[in-house]
Amino acid sequence: MAGLHFLDGGGEMAQAIRAKDWSAHELGPPEGWPSALKVTLGMALNSKFPKCLVWGPGLVTLYNDAFRPILGDKGDVLGCSFADIWGEVWDQIGPMAARAFAGEATFIEDFPLTIDRYGYPEPCNFTFCYSPIRDENGVVRGMMDTVIETTRTVETARQLQLRNSELAHRIKNTLTVVSAIVNQTLQSHEGPDAGDHLRQRIGALAHAQTLLTRAQVRNARMGEVVLEALKPFRSGQGRFHIDGPAVGVSAKQALTLALAINELATNALKYGALSAPEGRVELRWTAGRPGSDDDFTLVWTETGGPPPKPPAGRGFGSLIIEEVLPEDFMGESTISHDAPGLCCRLRTRMRHLGTSGPDDAGDDHGEHPRSASL
Secondary structure (H helix, E strand, O other): OOOOHHHOOHHHHHHHHHHHHHHOOOOOHHHHOOHHHHHHHHHHHHOOEEEEEOOOOOEEEOHHHHHHHHOOOOOOOOOEEEHHHHHHHHHHHHHHHHHHHHHHHHHHEEEEEEEEEEOOOOEEEEEEEEEEEEEEOOOOOEEEEEEEEEEEHHHHHHHHHHHHHHHHHHHHHHHHOOOOOOOOHHHHOOOOOOHHHHHHHHHHHHHHHHHHHHOOOOOOHHHHHHHHHHHHHHOOOEEEEEOOOOEEEEEHHHHHHHHHHHHHHHHHHHHOOOHOOOEEEEEEEEEOOOOOOOEEEEEEEEEEOOOOOOOOOOOHHHHHHHHHHHHHHEEEEEEEEOOOOOOEEEEEEHHOOOOOOOOOOOOOOOOOOOEEEE
């Protein structure tokens, strides 16, 4: 089509621009678009880097093929207002767009935004630059949004930082746990069998540490994760009472839950119910229909130990239980230090529990009855 050579080589979005009826639009037919708009748009359409051109007072949006995944399911927004497209975050990005239209470029890395492109709020990160677009007279007529999504990179860095913090924290705790295991074992077992029991419990500790530090944990059942995490702390004296139905959790949730339970048990061994001869821990969870909005609740309750005291500071355990656990289960987690003992509660919806159900989440090998005392 004559006058539209600036769209040549522009991929599917160039075809969409050709096919769109612009006659009633504020820009008018593409043949009559300003030269600065044509030249800049042609360069953007031929780029493999995600680019979005925003033009004029109406913030008309034109973008290339590489930008389309960033929009997700927002639909056909070609020619729409940039402010309307990103209305859910306009209070954050609008001032930066205004600066670009005032002639000042903005570059920002890993900027956090909670956007709605698939029908739900989605925390994301983006590295982008808003650059002014000037016409032949130097007047700013629009801006170019050059952007790349960095959500996965930021999440990977967060996980790495969490792993490093976990490793440092776990090294400090290991000797304390080993010492407590030795003391508890020698108090409850006499004679030549004490050594065997001690070796078994130290071996269970090593096995649990492997579960907690490996990069990937397969989809599992709730009971399987709980039993593995509690192995180093089991004395055979009925200190734990566990009760709950078979529920599937994802690999990520399995790892986070194992970390949280290990933290709670370590704290109970050092300061709580497991530090006293009569102390007990009850761990119960209740579930609704798989994949539904029914409640899922998991509760850790301690009794018979010293009066609970709130921690003096906020360490790795608090981070795991108060931030990572509710984030990975998309719910809420609370800890109370009231009498008779520490209580931790996790609450979410059944539809947030992993990708597997009870029938395909792994085999418990007969290890997890509905109710168990350990």
